[in-house]
Amino acid sequence: MTGIGKINVTLDRRSLFRAGGALAVVGGLSASTAVAAESQPEAGTAAAAPGGGLPTRNPLVEQRADPFITPPVGGMYYLTGSVPEYDRIVIRGASTLDGLADARERTAWRRPASGKMGGYIWAPELHRIDGKWYVYFAAGDSDQPFRIRTYVLESSKDDPREGGWELRGQMITAWDTFTLDATTFEHRDKRYFLWAQSEPGIATNSNLYIAEMASPLALKTPPVRIATPTLSWETQGFKVNEGPAVLIRNGRVFVTFSASATDARYCMGLLTADENANLLDARSWTKTPTPIFTTNDATRQYGPGHNSFTTVGDQDVLVYHARDYRDITGDPLFDPNRHTRVQRVHWNADGTPSFGVPVGKGGPLVRLSPLDAPNLFVRHYEYRLRVDGNVREVADSQFRFVPGFLGAGTVAVQSVNFPDRYARVVDPTAVRVDPYEDTDAYGRAASFVRVPGLTDRGAVSLRLAGDPEAYLAHDNGRLVVSKPGDDRRARERATFRLG
Secondary structure: OOOHHHOOOOOOHHHHHHHHHHHHHHHOOHHHHHHHHHHOHHHHHHHOOOOOOOOOOOOOEOOOEEEEEOOOEOOEEEEEEEOOOOOEEEEEEEOOOHHHHOOOEEEEEEOOOOOOOOOOEEEEEEEEEOOEEEEEEEEOOOOOOOOOEEEEEEEOOOOHHHOOOEEEEEOOOOOOOOEEEEEEEEEOOEEEEEEEEOOOOOOOOEEEEEEEEEEOOEEOOOOEEEEOOOOHHHOOOOOEEEEEEEEEEOOEEEEEEEEOOOOOOOEEEEEEEEOOOOOOOHHHOEEOOOOOEOOEOOOOEEEEEEEEEEEEOOEEEEEEEEEOOOOOOOOHHHOOOOEEEEEEOEEOOOOOEEOOOOOOOOOOOEOEEEOOOOOOEEEEEOOEEEEEOOOOOHHHHOEEEEEOOOOOOOEEEEEOOOOOEEEEEEEOOEEEEEEOOOOHHHHHHOOEEEEEOOOOOOOEEEEEOOOOOOEEEEEOOEEEEEOOOOOHHHHHHOOEEEO
């Protein structure tokens, strides 16, 4: 994005649509940043704030499935994941999540030409434990590529990209069966191993198990089965629970996992345990009865899953893969276009996570919080914009600023979960998110001038493009058009922080 403010942008929103429909809009999102930078430098500066260090691009890295990004270690993020060839383990690093997109990738380990571990290499995870690096990964054999077992690499280097990796062998569990997607976490001075495996006598492809670890290389306790695919959304194509990831927050231990076949039916579920519970007691875990992250036709994101978590400052970040299309020729395992994506995890008032929807291509997301009600957010409900608290359907309160319909200097406010819809003033007391229409009337009603906040220049205000005195404003839970003039309280209601 360096130097983008110097780009000469003359396209307006209608030109983008004529150039290629809605996909052209998505592909042209960077133009909004250029417009803001040229015509409103201070508003453009504010535009960098809402991401809070989150990437300005989506997807983050193409053709890297089963992505795992470490929490910051020594000021660095490290990314690993499955490559389409399933033949090696790769690692890249950067000081920001966005920097991972273009970071040089290095091969930490490559499968042997034949024999054990010479088959498919899947889903590596990278963990820093007691001053060493460990990679847990799944591998098949050259003559039986689907004879998948879990193995571990170890390195004493400070930087995992420097090499020094030593194969420490197979992680031994109770059964010598199909085993994959191992992760590890520490809680209450104990380290746990959490993984997916096929258990003899159970007619499923894989279940989830947990055990305490004696060391990073061995288990201390027998496995405890904490999840089995039994619900309809977990058994589409295959009966699968796999890809566990752990997030400990708000007095609870949350485990996300992936379910069903690896095509558009792939989705994510959630297990929850109290942080004081015995995690090795299966009764401590409760499965949310519905999936928490699924395919979304509106955003054109298919088969989201196999996630991990990282952080940016005090923000939790979901890392996952998804495809940009539904239809796949052949076995979906060998379709290469599961791309690494990241988006912020939000938290409900009851302390549970809210993931929203898998977000389509484009720039940063924003949530608008009025200055006079900082705990509330602008959201759409039945397509009408209003201001609410505790928005559990977090995607209803997420938007993008994109190029406006009236040329340079204007922006449109695009719904994230309905990207064909934009905020449009219907009358002074009603603002809606409505489908795009190629008319002058729609263009005038859905175009705004983004300026520094009227009472907080680190925030934003949205002035109507056709009226220099009129702004979007909060009014007792409604989003309306207001002419605040010099009234300070009215100007606060027309000022929005970005989060």
